[in-house]
Amino acid sequence: MGGxxxxxxxxxxxxxxxxxxxxxxxxxxSAHLDDCPPCRDELARLRDVAELLARSARQWNGAVPPHPSPARKRGSAGRGPRTGASGAGLRGACAYGAAGPGRSR
Structure with missing residues (x-):
């Protein structure tokens, strides 16, 4: 690896x-690549990926994909179902209200 x-x-x-x-x-x-076959190999793979991405971008530039993905439910961001206070409808500063237990008066 060229030391x-x-x-x-x-x-x-x-x-x-x-x-x-x-x-x-x-x-x-560039000077490092002259003496480092592993880095040259990785660079070749990265250039392949870069070319694939460039071709993809040219292909879809301004075009609509033929099969759009189904509409996602808003707010899920790919996560599973909500749990805890938020999922039980206990939203806000505190489940007991602004002056309830656990709040300073």
């Missing part, structure tokens, strides 16, 4: 793959 710590370079591989890494950082990463 360097890949960790400092691996963080920038994705940005490098899409050609957006700053010049000095890109030069340093």
């Amino acid at each position: 360097t710590d890949c960790g400092e370079y691996r963080i920038g591989l994705g940005v490098y793959a899409i050609g957006r890494l700053a010049d000095a950082e890109a030069d340093a990463l």
Whole structure:
């Protein structure tokens, strides 16, 4: 691996793959890639993914997907059913009211 710590370079591989890494950082990463086969392999995989995403974006740019996903129930955000006070209809500052037990007077 060229005797360097890949960790400092691996963080920038994705940005490098899409050609957006700053010049000095890109030069340093390029020099590292000359001596690091594992980082070169990862960069090749990232470039494949970047190209796939770019083709996808071009394909769907302004188009409506042929099978839109079914409407989701608002407010669930993908989580399971609510439990606790909120699920039991006990909303607000306190289940006992503003001056109830557990509240300072």
